[in-house]
C-alpha cells in the first residue's frame with residue numbers, strides 16, 4: 001500500500017467486557033480519507049470495537065495497541081479521544097431528558113474547540129450551523145430545542161447522530177449500524193451525509209449489515225468481523241458476496257468431510 | 262463511575278469565609294431572661310415580649326420531632342447563643358455610608374452588592390447578618406408604590422397593627438417544636454406589605470448570612486399581599502465553613518388576600534458540612550402560606566446546602582379557586598440529609614395545587630420527599646397534581662418518597678407520578694464521547710433534570726441556581 005501515514009492503526013487488539021474476551025486479536029489499518037465497512041454476524045463484537053476505541057468505561061484492553069494519528073489512543077481519556085477527532089455514532093442513542101439538543105451540541109463543540117485552544121463559538125454562528133446541519137439530515141429545526149433524543153423515533157435518533165457528526169467534524173467517524181431500521185429515504189439521507197463529509201483528511205468505519213447502504217457509500221475496503229477477529233478483508237465486491245452467501249462460510253473452517261462431499 | 266464519584270466528592274464551598282467584624286454576642290444558654298434580653302435589644306413593645314414568652318412556655322412542653330428521615334445528634338439548646346449582632350449596628354446606621362464597610366464587603370463577596378447603583382436593577386435587598394438586618398435597599402422607591410419592605414424588628418415598631426394581626430396567624434405558635442422556638446427567640450427577618458391592587462414594582466429579596474460561631478439564626482419573615490396585589494420574593498442563604506453544626510430555625514408566613522399572588526423563591530446554600538458530615542447547618546424551617554379567594558401562592562426552592570434540611574413550604578388553600586404551587590430541587594451530596602416537601606391543604610372549592618419535586622442524591626447522602634395532599638370535605642372539585650422525580654448519582658446514596666394523601670371529598674382529583682432514575686453510564690459515555698468532561702456532563706444532565714423547576718425561578722436567579730448546581734457538583738465525578 002501507499003506510504004501515507006495511517007490515521008488509525010490497530011495491532012493485535014484483545015479486549016474484554018466483564019471478564020469476557022470479545023475482541024480476540026484484531027488488526028486494522030486506516031489511512032486518511034478511507035472508508036472501511038465492517039460487516040459480520042450479530043454478537044461478533046462490532047459495537048464492542050467501537051466502544052473500545054472510544055474508551056467506554058468497563059471495556060478493558062487486555063493486549064495490543066491502537067494509535068490515532070500516531071498517538072497512543074488507549075492512554076487517552078474518553079473525552080480526549082473525542083477531542084482528538086474520534087466520533088462514534090451510536091447503534092442505540094441514549095436520551096438526556098431536559099437537555100436541549102442545541103445546548104448539548106454547543107457544549108460539545110465548545111469543549112472540542114477549547115481543547116484546540118480556540119474560543120467558544122458564538123451562539124449566533126452556532127445556530128446557523130446547527131440549522132444547516134438539521135436541514136442536511138432532514139430533521140425539522142424544532143429538534144434543536146427538544147431534549148437530546150427525548151421521544152425521538154428510531155430513525156430520528158440516527159439522523160440526530162449524523163447531525164452531531166456534521167457539527168463536530170471529526171477525523172475518524174465510526175458509524176455503528178446507523179442504517180439499521182431506516183427506510184430507503186432515511187438511508188439515502190445517511191449515505192448523503194457520509195458522502196458529503198468524505199474528504200482526504202476524514203476516514204470512516206461504517207458498521208452495517210446491509211449491502212444497500214454500501215450501494216450509496218462506496219467503501220474502499222470491506223472487512224468481515226467474526227468472533228472478535230477480522231476473518232476476511234476485501235474491496236467493495238466482498239459485500240456483494242456476503243449478501244449472496246451470508247456469513248456462515250466464513251465463520252468456521254469447513255470440516256474435512258464437508259469438503260470431500 | 263461510583264468509585265470516581267466517591268473519590269472526588271470534595272469541593273470548595275465558596276461562601277465559606279468568615280467576616281472579621283466585632284460582634285456583640287449573648288452567652289450561650291436559653292431561659293426567659295435571654296428572651297427578655299433579645300426583646301430589650303430590639304426595644305420591643307410589651308405585647309411582643311409577652312408573645313415570645315408564651316411561645317417559650319409552650320416550647321418547653323414540646324418534644325423534638327423524630328419522624329423525619331434524618332439522623333443527627335440531639336441538639337443541646339443551652340450550648341447555643343441566641344443573639345449576635347455586629348457592634349457597629351448598635352447605633353442603627355441611617356444610611357449605607359454609616360454601615361461598617363466590612364459588612365458591605367461580605368455581601369459583595371457573596372455577589373450581593375448593597376450599593377444601589379451596583380445592584381441588579383429591579384431587585385430590592387434586605388441583608389440580614391446573624392441576628393440583625395444590616396441594610397434594606399430601594400426602600401424609598403418601594404414606598405412610592407406604597408410597598409413596605411423592612412426588617413421585621415422595625416415593623417414591630419412602625420406597623421404594630423399589621424404585625425400583631427398576622428404574626429402567628431398562618432403558623433401558630435405551637436405548630437411544631439422549631440416554630441415554637443422561633444417564636445420565642447426570633448431576631449430578625451423581613452416584613453413585606455403590598456397594598457391593595459399593587460403590583461410590586463421590583464423583586465424583593467432577603468439575603469441571610471450566618472457569621473458568628475455557635476449562634477443560631479432564627480429569622481422570621483412575614484409577607485402580606487393585600488387584595489389583588491402581586492409580589493415576587495426571593496431569599497438566599499450562606500454561612501461560613503465551620504466544624505460545629507449550627508442551627509437555623511426560621512418561620513416564614515405568607516398571607517395572600519383575595520385575588521393576590523405571592524411568588525416565593527429560595528436558593529438555599531448554607532454550609533453543608535464536610536465529606537464526613539462534620540459541621541454544617543441544621544436547617545429546620547417552617548414555611549406556610551394562606552390563600553384566600555382566587556389567590557395564588559407559589560413556592561420555588563433550590564436547596565443545595567445544609568447538613569440536615571427539614572422543610573415543608575406549604576399552602577392552605579382556604580379561599581375558593583385558590584392555587585398553590587410547589588417547585589423544588591433538592592440536591593444532597595457527601596453526608597447531607599434532606600427531608601423536604603410540602604403540604605397542600607385544600608379547603609375551598611375548586612382549589613388547585615401542583616407539586617413538582619426533583620431530588621438529586623450523590624455521595625452517601627439521603628434525600629427524601631415528604632408531601633401531604635389533603636382534600637377537606639368542602640373542597641368540591643379540587644385538584645392536585647404531584648410529580649416526584651429522583652435522580653441518583655452513584656450507588657451509595659438514598660432517595661425516598663413519602664406521599665401522604667387524605668381525600669375527604671369524592672369529587673376531588675389527585676394525581677401522583679413518581680420516577681427514579683440514575684445518571685446512567687450510557688448518558689455519561691455519550692457526553693464524554695462528544696468531548697465533554699465528566700463534571701460538565703453531570704451538571705448538564707442534572708440541570709436538564711431540574712429544568713421544570715428552574716423555569717419557575719425569576720430569570721436572574723435561574724442562572725444563579727444553575728451555576729450553584731454546577732459548583733455543588735464540581736468534583737462529583739472523577
Ligand SMILES: Nc1ncnc2c1ncn2[C@@H]1O[C@H](COP(=O)(O)OP(=O)(O)O)[C@@H](O)[C@H]1O
Pocket residue numbers: 017018020022040041042043044045046047048049
Ligand atoms: N456489557 C456486556 N457484558 C457482557 N457481555 C457483553 C456486553 N456487551 C457486549 N457483550 C457481548 O459481547 C459480544 C459482542 O457484542 P457486540 O459488540 O454488541 O456485537 P455486535 O455489535 O457485533 O452485534 C456479544 O456476545 C455480547 O453478548
Ligand SMILES: [Mg+2]
Pocket residue numbers: 046047048091176177
Ligand atoms: Mg452492534
